[in-house]
Amino acid sequence: MSETVVLGDEAVALGALHGGVSSCYGYPGTPSTEIMEYLIENSQNGPLASWSSNEKTAMEEALGTSFAGKRAIVTMKHVGLNVAADAFMNGALLDIRGGLVIVVADDPGMHSSQNEQDTRYYADFARVPLLEPVNQQQAYEMTREGFDLSERMGVPVLLRLVTRLSHSRAAIQTQPPRAENALNKADNKQDWMLLPANARRRWSSLLGRQKDMIAYSEKSPVNSLELNESNRERAVITTGLGYNYFMENKGELTDQPSHLHIGVYPVPEEKIRTLAAHVKKLVILEEGYPYVERLIAGLLPRELKIIGKLDNIVPLQGELTPDNVRPALGLPERNAAVASSMTLPGRPPQLCAGCPHDDTYKVIKEVQEELEESTVTSDIGCYALGALPPLGVPETIICMGASITAAKGCAEAGLKNVMAVIGDSTFLHSGMTGLVDCVSSGSDVTIIIVDNETTAMTGGQTTILPSSRLEQVVKGIMGDGEHILTIPAHRKSHEENKEKLRKELAYSGVSVIIAVRECIETARKANKKRS
CATH class of the missing domain: 3.40.50.970 (Thiamin diphosphate (ThDP)-binding fold, Pyr/PP domains)
Known part of the structure; x- marks a missing residue:
């Protein structure tokens, strides 16, 4: 293993290069752009890496690579998945041969986007696995794992990033590169032609594989459950960067809560039920929409109190931060180190001089x-x-x-x-x-x-x-x-x-x-x- 310092986006790109990728497609969109830029810059004499005219064409090109039995990665920002949705949803019904990882960078807080979206809903909609890293190391490892998982389950795998992870830098440990797949064209064309009769059969097959995806999620060490036998009052569920913000505040809690972190989807239902049976109250910290919070309402007893975005204790809009999760954890507001009454002028973006x-x-x-x-x-x-x-x-x-x-x-x-x-x-x-x-x-x-x-x-x-x-x-x-x-x-x-x-x-x-x-x-x- 060797160590290198990379952006979260670059960690994904490196994970793809070391994961045996053959073709890389995408359309630029902040905060995902640096993934493809890194791939293009570092793919000399290696995999093909190129921009596509839009996200839909990128998705379709990657599906063609998978049909040929080779591994492909597609990159885009969250609104780009709307453009690619037709090919993405249908791609879930195909017999994926070469591993296909679809990397989508969400933008909570709309730093450079016209809306907020949560890609986890697309994974649920298509009934495919989604991996959500909490740091650059996991971004690297999950990209590599995503190719294996895709080939094992026969479906595309989504990898969800957010802006803070995409654009922050850290050291990661890398592993020896894996060789590319050999050319191995799909031998049953009926599994790749979505005529109604074939599509119905493929849909039935996809539904039949849900139990395998759930089993994978339940066993994944990423979905870690820690029970505190001495605290039966409250537990915390985190997803994505919510894990980091919880850990930053955890040391101030006098009663250490039980904790479940979810980074692999579908959600691990049995782990959630185990956690819920242990406590009277659940605090949910998730970056993006209240996806897990809404989902578990149908899994858990009605008398269990759930604290999260739906009751506005955790902010429904924008990014999570170490400070804005504190009320949900029962911690007081943290005062600014330096108070200032100075009002700074607004600095709206503008066209460059000479544009x-x-x-x-x-x-x-x-x-x-x-x-x-x-x-x-x-x-x-x-x-x-x-x-x-x-x-x-x-x-x-x-x-x-x-x-x-x-x-x-x-x-x-x-x-x-x-x-x-x-x-x-x-x-x-x-x-x-x-x-x-x-x-x-x-x-x-x-x-x-x-x-x-x-x-x-x-x-x-x-x-x-x-x-x-x-x-x-x-x-x-x-x-x-x-x-x-x-x-x-x-x-x-x-x-x-x-x-x-x-x-x-x-x-x-x-x-x-x-x-x-x-x-x-x-x-x-x-x-x-x-x-």
Whole structure:
């Protein structure tokens, strides 16, 4: 064994490399991005590692690798699993041959996300195992174990991270790498074709394997149960990082409670019943939704008191911390070491100085001021920051790809001068199908693709297709190139760009304007590397 210092994300990547992975796919999204970046950087002469156009295509590519008998990993953030859900849910019914680990990084507190989600519900929905590490060492070990478990159970295995673990660094002990699987294509194609008759049979098979998954959970040393015979009043159940915050406060408790930690799902029902029979009160500390808390209500006696998120003693919103779990443990609030009456000014995120999106938004804003009526929908990306002062241009930000489809809905409802703003990477991720809808119905929308030649907000990953191909993609969908314009996103072309936008807004139909200039940060990094 050897020791190395890594981020939680990097521990997962290293676990995959040492676990015999053959193919690695993903789409960048904070806090999961560093997993694939590490894999790409460290997979020379080894496994294939590449970004995909979106999470759904990444999932499907990984399923193809599994069909061939080799091991695959897929990485994404929590909202990315929504995009991949169709392939993920159906993948649970397939006869998984090569181990398939799906790593999803949740973002409690919404540090860089448009919602909070808990991936444990997806595992429950699909009826597949989920592993949830509490530290970098477990992240490494669970990734390796996930491949073995996937092949043993014949299903995909989810690995759930959260932001604090993904982006914190610690030393881990590594193990010797395992060899990749040999090519071994699935021999029974009926187990890979989800025609209704096959799907019903595969669903029955999946239900039949639930007892094996539960047995695995009950026996797992990760799901550790410690009973204190001298304290029959209260016990604590922790999941994920709730374990760390409980341990940080445990030394202050005068009556040490019994403790069950859950890091492997399905939940170990017998261990929960054993714990519940031992005490009168349960405290539940779990990062994310009150998943375990809701689940055990149907397992345990009604007279048992349960303290957790459903009664607001543990915060329902945001991340757990060592301080905000204290009331549930019966500990007093901890006062700040240094009190200050100073009010610090807010520091909202903003576009970088010299950002090409700033120039494009100024064009849109000035043209808007000339119009009696206009609507601007935006997408998820750096350009979403144009909704904040001093620009304040976009009026909707929903999810990846929604700017174009929301603009279509706005126009068809009767709004005038409707503009959609979307990035180059996001357009290729999930905007193309919206453009197809607009072209099919002849919607009166102007789509502005702000092409900064990178996936900027997640750290500057290379866009899945080069910018030079973007106009060809749009022409392939629209057929007619008359209302497809490529303009420089630069203040030197400000007045000319305004005039072009005015003309396209006056056109009754679908227009696409591609505003091109390299991201200022990507250009700076490239110049630094060259010098």
